[in-house]
Amino acid sequence: MPSTALSATTCLCLFIVVFVSHPAWPQKPPKRQGPAQLKGAKCCEAVRELQAQVANLSAALSELGRKQEKDWVSVVMQVMELESGAKRVESRLTDAESKYSELNSQIDIMQLQAAQTVTQTSADATYDCSSLYQKNYRISGVYKLPSDDFLGSPELEVFCDMETSGGGWTVIQRRKSGLVSFYRDWRQYKQGFGSTRGDFWLGNDNIHRLSRRPTRLRVEMEDWQGDRRYAEYSHFVLGNEINSYRLSLGNYSGDVGNDALGYHNNTAFSTKDKDNDNCLDKCAQLRKGGYWYNCCTDSNLNGVYYRLGEHSKHLDGITWYGWHGSSYSLKRVEMKIRPEDFQP
Numbered sequence: 213m214p215s216t217a218l219s220a221t222t223c224l225c226l227f228i229v230v231f232v233s234h235p236a237w238p239q240k241p242p243k244r245q246g247p248a249q250l251k252g253a254k255c256c257e258a259v260r261e262l263q264a265q266v267a268n269l270s271a272a273l274s275e276l277g278r279k280q281e282k283d284w285v286s287v288v289m290q291v292m293e294l295e296s297g298a299k300r301v302e303s304r305l306t307d308a309e310s311k312y313s314e315l316n317s318q319i320d321i322m323q324l325q326a327a328q329t330v331t332q333t334s335a336d337a338t339y340d341c342s343s344l345y346q347k348n349y350r351i352s353g354v355y356k357l358p359s360d361d362f363l364g365s366p367e368l369e370v371f372c373d374m375e376t377s378g379g380g381w382t383v384i385q386r387r388k389s390g391l392v393s394f395y396r397d398w399r400q401y402k403q404g405f406g407s408t409r410g411d412f413w414l415g416n417d418n419i420h421r422l423s424r425r426p427t428r429l430r431v432e433m434e435d436w437q438g439d440r441r442y443a444e445y446s447h448f449v450l451g452n453e454i455n456s457y458r459l460s461l462g463n464y465s466g467d468v469g470n471d472a473l474g475y476h477n478n479t480a481f482s483t484k485d486k487d488n489d490n491c492l493d494k495c496a497q498l499r500k501g502g503y504w505y506n507c508c509t510d511s512n513l514n515g516v517y518y519r520l521g522e523h524s525k526h527l528d529g530i531t532w533y534g535w536h537g538s539s540y541s542l543k544r545v546e547m548k549i550r551p552e553d554f555q556p
């Protein structure tokens with residue numbers, strides 16, 4: 213009967229399907245036949261048996277699949293858990309690191325505060341550039357001296373010369389560019405003016421405060437040929453405002469040939485609006501600066517800046533009588549101070 217033959221092939225086909233879907237099934241040479249007429253087939257006992265086995269097997273397979281999937285999922289879960297654990301550890305590490313650095317910076321701040329507190333009571337105070345030098349700042353340049361209630365000093369920007377003759381110098385005056393006018397009034401000389409990196413006057417109140425300890429003054433000069441000379445004075449003192457910022461000097465030393473500041477020793481400070489000089493004239497107006505005018509000058513370091521060509525024609529220039537005479541205006545001048553007992 214064609215029907216039984218068909219059923220037999222159907223069984224075979226089923227078998228093939230089962231075999232393909234489960235490779236562990238004992239291998240048997242498959243017969244080529246389309247799996248077309250599976251549906252509606254009337255089956256013998258053997259076929260039912262096979263069908264049950266197939267069903268069993270598929271169930272087993274899908275069971276296995278589910279189990280595997282479950283296993284795989286659990287592995288994935290474990291991996292993920294491990295990963296997140298690692299991340300947690302990592303983040304805890306980062307946390308710890310940031311806490312550590314925070315702690316470190318707090319320690320820095322505390323040290324700074326401690327240093328500032330100490331500054332107010334000990335001999336270790338930051339008075340000037342020489343203090344900074346002793347604290348191992350050895351590069352010339354602009355520094356900020358902290359304000360100090362104990363010393364009664366405000367914060368002050370200064371230029372420190374840490375190289376010349378051992379360093380530790382606080383620069384109180386500079387002429388080098390000619391861009392800043394020094395023909396100023398009493399109040400401006402009191403407070404200071406100009407730029408710390410360029411031409412400036414540090415201010416009479418500041419200079420007074422910085423010279424309360426036994427202090428040395430150094431004047432450096434350069435002419436238009438590029439020659440350089442210096443003058444130093446021991447025991448430099450600038451009086452307070454009540455004393456009209458009177459200048460006191462000790463002994464002169466140096467290589468500029470002539471002590472042209474000695475003439476201004478024990479003399480009060482004068483500006484165009486305050487005549488404290490020893491003359492009938494108004495020296496500050498004649499010499500166009502603020503200075504310890506006597507009657508009037510042997511030196512005029514705060515005079516008018518004249519450039520090359522104009523530099524030797526005027527009495528109100530930046531002069532140092534005894535090096536180039538009374539009408540030679542210098543190219544560059546720096547005045548700087550440091551404590552008498554400074555040890556480089």
Ligand SMILES: *[C@@H]1O[C@H](CO)[C@@H](O)[C@H](O)[C@H]1NC(C)=O
Binds near residue numbers: 261264265268
């Ligand atoms: C199907 O599997 C069950 C156990 O899971 C077994 O008891 C039963 O005999 C199996 N049937 C066939 C047709 O193999």
Ligand SMILES: *[C@@H]1O[C@H](CO)[C@@H](O)[C@H](O)[C@H]1NC(C)=O
Binds near residue numbers: 446447462463
């Ligand atoms: C100036 O020098 C002389 C010696 O030449 C010395 O006796 C005197 O004490 C010095 N004065 C000052 C203020 O340093």
Ligand SMILES: *[C@@H]1O[C@H](CO)[C@@H](O)[C@H](O)[C@H]1NC(C)=O
Binds near residue numbers: 445464473
């Ligand atoms: C300045 O005057 C004092 C006396 O008041 C004197 O001891 C000192 O040597 C003078 N300095 C200069 C450079 O002339």
Ligand SMILES: [Ca+2]
Binds near residue numbers: 487489492493
């Ligand atoms: Ca006068």
